[in-house]
Amino acid sequence: MKIKLFIVALGLSLVGHSVSAQDVLIRHATVLTITKGTLADTDVLIRDGIIAEIGKGLRAPRGIEEVDATGQFLMPGIIDAHSHIALSSVNEGSSPVTAEVTMEDVVDPYDIGIYRALAGGVTTSHTMHGSANVIGGQNETIKHRYGKTDPDDLRFVGAPRTIKFALGENPTRSHGRRGSQGGGGIVPATRMGVEQVLRSSFENGKRYMEAWDAYRLAVKTNPRAVSPEYNDRLEVMADILRGEILVHCHSYRADEIAMLMRVLKDFGVTKVTFQHANEAFKVAPELAEFGASASVFADWWSYKMEVYYSTAYNAAILMRNGVLTSINSDSGELNRHLYHEAAKSQRYGGLTDDEALSMITINPATQLGIQDRVGSIEIGKDGDVALYDSHPLSVYAIPMQTYVDGKKYFDRLTDADDMRIQVSPTASFSSYETQITGKDHFHGDNEIIDFEDLFGVAAEATTSTSTSN
Amino acid sequence: MNLLLTIVLAFLTLFQQQEQEQKARQGTYAITNARIETVSDGTIENGTIVIQGDRIIAVGKNVVIPPGAEIIDGTGMRVYPGMIDSGTSLGLTEIGSIAETDDTNEIGDITPHMDALTAINPNATAIPVTRLSGVTTVISEPAGGMFPGTAAMINLFGYTAEQMQAGNAKMLILQFPVKRTGGGFGGGGGGRFGNRSDSDPEEEYKKAMAKLNEVWDRAELYNRIEEAYAANPQGKERPVYAPEMDAIRPVLAGSRTLMVKVDEEAAILAALEWVKTRKIQKVVFSGVSEGWRVADKLAEAGISCLVGPMLATPTRGSDRYDRAYANVGLLANAGVKVAIRSGESENVRNLPFNAGFAAAYGLGKEAALRAVTLAPAEMFGIDNDFGSLSVGKKANLFISDGDPFETSTNILALFIDGFNVPIESRHLDLYKEFLDRDAGRLKPVEVLPAGN
Numbered sequence: 051m052k053i054k055l056f057i058v059a060l061g062l063s064l065v066g067h068s069v070s071a072q073d074v075l076i077r078h079a080t081v082l083t084i085t086k087g088t089l090a091d092t093d094v095l096i097r098d099g100i101i102a103e104i105g106k107g108l109r110a111p112r113g114i115e116e117v118d119a120t121g122q123f124l125m126p127g128i129i130d131a132h133s134h135i136a137l138s139s140v141n142e143g144s145s146p147v148t149a150e151v152t153m154e155d156v157v158d159p160y161d162i163g164i165y166r167a168l169a170g171g172v173t174t175s176h177t178m179h180g181s182a183n184v185i186g187g188q189n190e191t192i193k194h195r196y197g198k199t200d201p202d203d204l205r206f207v208g209a210p211r212t213i214k215f216a217l218g219e220n221p222t223r224s225h226g227r228r229g230s231q232g233g234g235g236i237v238p239a240t241r242m243g244v245e246q247v248l249r250s251s252f253e254n255g256k257r258y259m260e261a262w263d264a265y266r267l268a269v270k271t272n273p274r275a276v277s278p279e280y281n282d283r284l285e286v287m288a289d290i291l292r293g294e295i296l297v298h299c300h301s302y303r304a305d306e307i308a309m310l311m312r313v314l315k316d317f318g319v320t321k322v323t324f325q326h327a328n329e330a331f332k333v334a335p336e337l338a339e340f341g342a343s344a345s346v347f348a349d350w351w352s353y354k355m356e357v358y359y360s361t362a363y364n365a366a367i368l369m370r371n372g373v374l375t376s377i378n379s380d381s382g383e384l385n386r387h388l389y390h391e392a393a394k395s396q397r398y399g400g401l402t403d404d405e406a407l408s409m410i411t412i413n414p415a416t417q418l419g420i421q422d423r424v425g426s427i428e429i430g431k432d433g434d435v436a437l438y439d440s441h442p443l444s445v446y447a448i449p450m451q452t453y454v455d456g457k458k459y460f461d462r463l464t465d466a467d468d469m470r471i472q473v474s475p476t477a478s479f480s481s482y483e484t485q486i487t488g489k490d491h492f493h494g495d496n497e498i499i500d501f502e503d504l505f506g507v508a509a510e511a512t513t514s515t516s517t518s519n
Numbered sequence: 520m521n522l523l524l525t526i527v528l529a530f531l532t533l534f535q536q537q538e539q540e541q542k543a544r545q546g547t548y549a550i551t552n553a554r555i556e557t558v559s560d561g562t563i564e565n566g567t568i569v570i571q572g573d574r575i576i577a578v579g580k581n582v583v584i585p586p587g588a589e590i591i592d593g594t595g596m597r598v599y600p601g602m603i604d605s606g607t608s609l610g611l612t613e614i615g616s617i618a619e620t621d622d623t624n625e626i627g628d629i630t631p632h633m634d635a636l637t638a639i640n641p642n643a644t645a646i647p648v649t650r651l652s653g654v655t656t657v658i659s660e661p662a663g664g665m666f667p668g669t670a671a672m673i674n675l676f677g678y679t680a681e682q683m684q685a686g687n688a689k690m691l692i693l694q695f696p697v698k699r700t701g702g703g704f705g706g707g708g709g710g711r712f713g714n715r716s717d718s719d720p721e722e723e724y725k726k727a728m729a730k731l732n733e734v735w736d737r738a739e740l741y742n743r744i745e746e747a748y749a750a751n752p753q754g755k756e757r758p759v760y761a762p763e764m765d766a767i768r769p770v771l772a773g774s775r776t777l778m779v780k781v782d783e784e785a786a787i788l789a790a791l792e793w794v795k796t797r798k799i800q801k802v803v804f805s806g807v808s809e810g811w812r813v814a815d816k817l818a819e820a821g822i823s824c825l826v827g828p829m830l831a832t833p834t835r836g837s838d839r840y841d842r843a844y845a846n847v848g849l850l851a852n853a854g855v856k857v858a859i860r861s862g863e864s865e866n867v868r869n870l871p872f873n874a875g876f877a878a879a880y881g882l883g884k885e886a887a888l889r890a891v892t893l894a895p896a897e898m899f900g901i902d903n904d905f906g907s908l909s910v911g912k913k914a915n916l917f918i919s920d921g922d923p924f925e926t927s928t929n930i931l932a933l934f935i936d937g938f939n940v941p942i943e944s945r946h947l948d949l950y951k952e953f954l955d956r957d958a959g960r961l962k963p964v965e966v967l968p969a970g971n
Contacts, residue, residue, distance in 0.1 A: 162836045169840040331953045351946075352645060352865035353615035363950035370954060383832050386840070390872065393926035399950065445875030445926045467839040 069113040072099035072433065072456035077108075079119035079437065084126055084404065084411045085426040094124060096433030099455035104429060122450060123441055125407060126426050127173025127434035128388050131345040131414035132298075132325050132378035134177060135163035135385065136204065141180030142187055146225045146238060146247050149213060149286035151187035153179055157201035163382040164196045164204075165469045168460040170386035171436030171449045174206060176378075176418055178325075181216035181300040182224040184238060184247040188213045188286065189298065191418050193434070193454050197471065210419035213290060214325075215299035217244050217306040218356050245309050252317045255287025262288070290319060296419055297322040298345070302356040304332035311340045323417040325378070328360040334371035343374035343417050348391035349398070365409060366399020376414035389442040389449075396443065406443055433457075543676060543938040547571045549584040550918060553593025558600055558892045559907035568598055570914040573937035578908055591918070596931065599923055600907050601655025601915035602891040603672075604870045605825035605898075606805055606860025609649060609657050610639035610673065615864070624663035629734055631691055632766035633668030635659050636680045645865040647944040650675050652868035653917040653930045656685050656905060658825075658860070658895075660692060660778075665731060667692050669766065670778060672899060674915065676935040686901030690778040690803070691770050695790045696727035697783055728789075735797060738767035773800035776899060778825070782808040782834065791820050803898055805860065808834050811846045814853035823898045824850055826890075827860040829873040829880075841880055847890065848881025858895035859887070875924035887924065913937070 074096050081089040081104065095103040097111070110116055134140050138158045142148040157177070167175060173194050179187035191209035198204060218241065226239025237243040261278040268275040289295045297314070301307050301324045314322055323343045324330055328351060330337060330344045337344060346368070351360035361367075368375040377392050379385035392410045395401040401409075415425025424432050433456035439448045452460035548570040555566040555578060569577040569584060577583070584590070613620035622638035639659055649657070655675055661668030670690045677683035699720045741764035748758055769775035777799050781790045787810060794802050804810075805825040810817055817824060824847075831843040839845075851857045859877060861870045870891060878887035896906025904913045914937040921928040933940050957963075 166832065166840050331949065332956070334953065335957060349866060349869070352613070355614055355617060358614055358644075359945075359949070361946040361949035361953075363946060363954075367950060367954050383830065386832070387830070387876075390876075390926060396927035397929060398946070443926065445872055445924050446879040448879055468837040469840070470836050 069111065069115075070098060070456075073097050073111070073114050074117060074433070074453065074456055074458070075108065075110050075114050076117045076119050076124055076435070076437065079122050079124035080441075081427055082123060082125040082403075082407060082442070083427040084407055085428060088403075094427060094435065096435070096453070096456035099433050099457070101427060101429055101431050101433050101435075104427065117437070117451070119437055121439075123438045123447075124427065125171070125389075125436055125438070125442055126411045126424065126431075127436050127452065127454065128171045128410045129174045129176075129376075129414040129418065129420075129425060130167065130172050130379050130385050130388060130410075131176045131323070131376045131417050132178060132380045133167075133175040133382075133385055134180070134380070135167060135175055135382055136161045136177055136192060141182045143180070143182035143224055146183050146221060146236065147185040147251050147283065148183050148187055149185045149251070149290075150282040151179070153177055153187060153190040154205075157190055157192065157204055159196075159199050159201050159204055160471045162470050163385075164194050165460070166382065167385045168194050168196055168452045168454075169449060169462070171389060171438065171442070171452050172385055173434040173436070173452060173454045174415075174418075174420070174424060175385070176212065176298070176414070178298065179214040181214070181220040183214075184216060184221045184244050185251055185287075186214035186216060188295070191420065194452075194459060195454055195457075196459050196469075199471065206420060206423075208420070208423065210296055211289070211294060212296040212298050212418065213286065215248070215297055215301075215310070217241065217299060217301045217310065218303060219354060220300065221247075241303075241306050241309070244306065245313065248310070248313050249316075251287055252291070252313065252319075255284050255291055256317065258284035259288035259291055291317060293319070293321065296417075298325050298417075299323070300325050301330075302326055302328045304329040308333050308336060311336065311342060315340070323376075326357075326380070328357045328364060330373070331361060331364045331367040334368050334373055337368070338372040343376070343413070344368050345376040345378045345414065345417060347380070348377050348394040362394065362398040365395045366401055369395070369401060369405055369409070370399070374413055374416060375409055376417055377409045378414070389438070389447060390445060393443040393445070403441075403443055541941055541943070543935075543940045545572055545937040546939070547585055547588040548591060548934070548939060549588040550591045550593045550598055551584070553918065554597045555908060556597060556599045556888070557908040558889060559909050566598075568908060568916070570916075570934060570937055573913055575908060575910055575912050575914050575916075578910055591932065593918060596918050596920055597922075598908065598916055598918055599653065599888075600892045600905075601917060601933070601935065602653050602870055602874075602923070603858070603895045603906065604654055604657040604861050604863075604867050604891070605858040605895045606827065606862055607657045607659055607867045608662065608864040609645060609659050609675075609867050610641070610643045611635060611659055611661065612864050613640065613643055613645075623661050623667075625661065625668065628664040628730075629666045629763050630661075630664060630668055631666040632762040633661050634671070634689075635661050635668060636671040636673070636684060636689070639671070639673060639680065639683065641678050641680075641683055644945055645867070646675050648865070648946055649867040650933055650935075650940060651930055651942060651944050651947070652871055653919060653923045653933065654867055654870050655915045655917070655933065655935045657867060658688075658690065660690075662692075662694075665694050665696070665727070666734070666763070666767075667694060672901065674935050676938055676940050682936075686899070686904050688776075688899040688901050690776045690899070691767065692778050692780060692805075693731075695779050695781040695786050695793075696724055696731060697786045698724035731793075735767075738764050739771060741765070742768050742771045770799065770801070776801040776803055778803055778805050780805045782806040784809040784812045787813050788816065791816060791822065794822070795820070806862075807850070808843060808846060810855070811842065811849040814850050814855060817850065818854035821856075823856040823858070823894075825858050825860045825895070825898075826850060827873055828862045829859070829876045830869065844876045844880035847877045848883070848886075851882055851886055851890075856894060856898065857882075857886075857890050858898060859890045871924045872926065875926075878924060884922075884924070 077093045081092040093108040095108050136158050138156045142151045176191050178189040189212045191206040192204040193206050222238050227233035265277050325345050327344045346364050349362040351357045388410045392406045395406050412425035415421040424434050435453050437451040450462045551567045552565050555563040567582045608623050611623045625633045660670040672685040672688035673683040674685045744758045770777045779790050781787050803823045807824045807826050826847040829844050833842040874887040874891050878884045893906035896902040914934045917933040918931045
């Protein structure tokens with residue numbers, strides 16, 4: 051008996067540690083690493099949630115779960131740089147500037163939208179404040195650890211803070227324009243006003259930061275120095291100026307994109323991602339020069355005036371002009387097939403496989419400041435991977451399994467049909483939930499959003515798809 | 520995807536040709552050495568297809584090319600019948616959020632006399648954008664209310680309604696009543712859009728059904744009066760004209776199809792019962808997102824279904840994540856005749872991708888192709904002219920460098936009514952202008968100092 055135990059202990063010590071739920075060995079896959087090429091018939095070993103080895107014929111640690119992926123394609127878990135899933139509210143539409151609010155406070159781990167995203171190979175979402183305000187709230191980067199019920203367990207620990215800005219029609223209608231569309235007759239009603247809201251917010255933030263910096267210096271020698279008044283909104287503005295918060299700006303037209311770059315330049319802010327940015331292609335050289343990046347739709351257009359002069363070639367033009375570009379969903383429907391959305395850049399502009407896939411992996415990771423952790427299949431990165439039955443850029447590709455931190459959260463073959471975490475005891479059996487594409491029923495879910503923008507309507511779990519474009 | 524360079528070169532060559540020849544022209548064309556997917560008669564490898572005027576005059580391996588025909592070398596390329604989208608609002612709306620550009624929804628709940636063909640803008644920006652996906656023909660639908668109007672099948676080339684109309688196929692739309700429970704269809708689960716009200720959903724539904732039956736009773740009565748008067752007008756007072764009742768008569772006469780828009784399981788069952796009781800002769804169901812729940816009943820009733828979009832989330836939180844992708848395949852496998860609809864306006868170009876997802880999730884590629892070509896043509900009795908590549912049919916077809924459902928495939932040329940329509944759209948124009956925006960500029964623009 052003692053000898054047996056000794057042998058077991060020896061065995062365990064040989065493999066270093068025991069097998070955990072975050073260990074898996076995926077064998078014989080075509081591995082789309084994104085950053086280091088495509089590897090045929092290759093094994094990927096994930097240990098303790100981290101990619102430990104990549105190679106052919108890897109030795110299996112004892113007891114590890116092995117997945118035979120012969121004929122299948124393994125890619126990094128998809129990263130959605132613009133989402134509103136897993137949120138119980140989206141817009142604090144009460145003022146043109148609400149920098150102090152944060153989506154961290156409203157993460158809803160029960161949203162079935164998280165599972166549906168996993169079923170499309172998406173492992174990380176940048177779940178964002180809405181677009182009602184020029185400076186909206188701070189966003190949250192989450193991992194799709196579906197099944198955890200503590201919102202904090204979904205957080206992407208170590209991801210930089212980000213904040214939502216918004217230009218153009220949404221903030222001007224939400225605040226400036228009076229009438230049936232809900233505006234309150236306060237600045238901004240025009241794109242000129244949007245610029246001045248930004249400039250005064252940054253200037254006040256700068257003065258606040260300088261006052262505090264001066265105080266912190268003074269208090270070292272003068273303990274009786276009086277501190278400036280604390281202001282949580284200006285704290286956030288100061289953090290943006292310090293480079294501690296990345297700006298993600300809802301924008302469409304080329305002129306407003308150029309405007310924000312001028313404002314940021316004047317205040318020394320260097321990191322910005324233009325979200326949606328349907329007309330970014332018109333100022334691609336300026337974006338490249340600034341070092342700004344863009345997170346765009348594959349083909350959405352024409353649902354409002356500021357996206358009328360769009361082109362589905364936007365992503366390809368941006369990539370060819372050296373702008374770091376991602377494809378996002380902004381939708382609980384589109385996020386389930388971002389691999390297909392990325393593939394559209396091949397029809398519209400002839401991007402290569404790696405270029406197309408980079409727009410849903412390493413590029414959005416870079417835009418969120420998490421590129422050292424996710425976005426490619428490399429040793430040392432998080433074990434966030436997705437397995438497809440055929441090349442993920444094919445329209446016929448079917449996502450088969452999705453792993454977050456080495457743990458399997460989606461399996462097409464073994465998952466139950468009903469994957470809700472919590473079944474409402476009050477809902478009747480035949481209760482009907484949101485038809486998510488919406489387009490058939492309202493003209494474009496875009497308009498729902500706009501209403502949400504205006505009234506700050508809470509996004510229900512069932513309307514996780516409602517967008518905010 | 521490894522054929523990328525070839526594709527791009529072929530595309531650009533064609534591009535240059537188009538730039539010299541911007542106008543759509545009919546004539547005599549022979550597409551040679553192509554893989555021809557006829558849909559009705561299988562695949563012809565290295566085949567030739569000859570177009571003269573608005574018709575296909577020859578298809579096959581060994582066909583005589585008429586003298587003077589313009590030859591299009593189709594080596595390495597494929598020819599398909601133009602795709603048909605069985606449910607859109609294309610041409611009825613230009614910019615979604617701007618009411619002035621939206622002609623889908625007339626005032627009133629009972630407006631069957633509103634004719635989509637009247638308001639379709641032949642120059643809508645989205646029409647050329649759509650053509651570039653290989654879609655040549657769509658059903659464009661009014662929306663809103665119980666009887667929103669009459670939908671029309673249109674070709675995506677033409678300058679007037681008459682030129683665009685495809686085979687005189689029109690459909691009377693009925694939005695079938697739904698019993699709201701909690702969140703309504705398209706609603707936000709009890710939120711602002713949840714159709715929540717103080718009234719009892721059961722009462723509301725009963726009222727809506729009573730209204731539908733009243734409308735239909737009146738239409739039948741109106742029809743009988745009109746028929747009686749027409750049979751012998753002698754000495755009778757001419758009945759009062761009721762345009763909305765008049766618009767329903769073609770359905771009662773069996774000459775026009777009733778398109779029942781219905782999605783939810785209980786509503787589908789109610790609609791099946793209703794069309795049976797009312798003895799509707801020509802009927803299709805449209806939407807049918809929960810059709811898979813009652814596929815056997817739909818099959819048994821022999822109701823054709825215009826299904827879609829596939830690119831949608833499940834209707835219920837408890838449903839399997841891929842239900843919307845799989846629905847049309849489940850229906851077809853149960854024996855229901857299916858066609859595919861995108862439900863789109865500006866992005867009807869995603870019809871082939873809807874079909875691709877349907878194919879992957881159970882429908883199969885061949886059936887998916889049929890569902891966007893011959894199947895809808897048959898359902899609306901226009902299969903003598905549309906839906907497949909055979910002699911005598913209208914020349915509605917396209918040439919592609921691969922499987923048109925595959926995302927990376929490009930459509931290289933497209934014919935509608937025999938017109939060789941240029942591969943042009945605003946999206947492509949903007950690409951050409953902005954890919955290398957400053958190529959024509961000699962030196963960078965001077966940045967002026969601030970404060971001027």
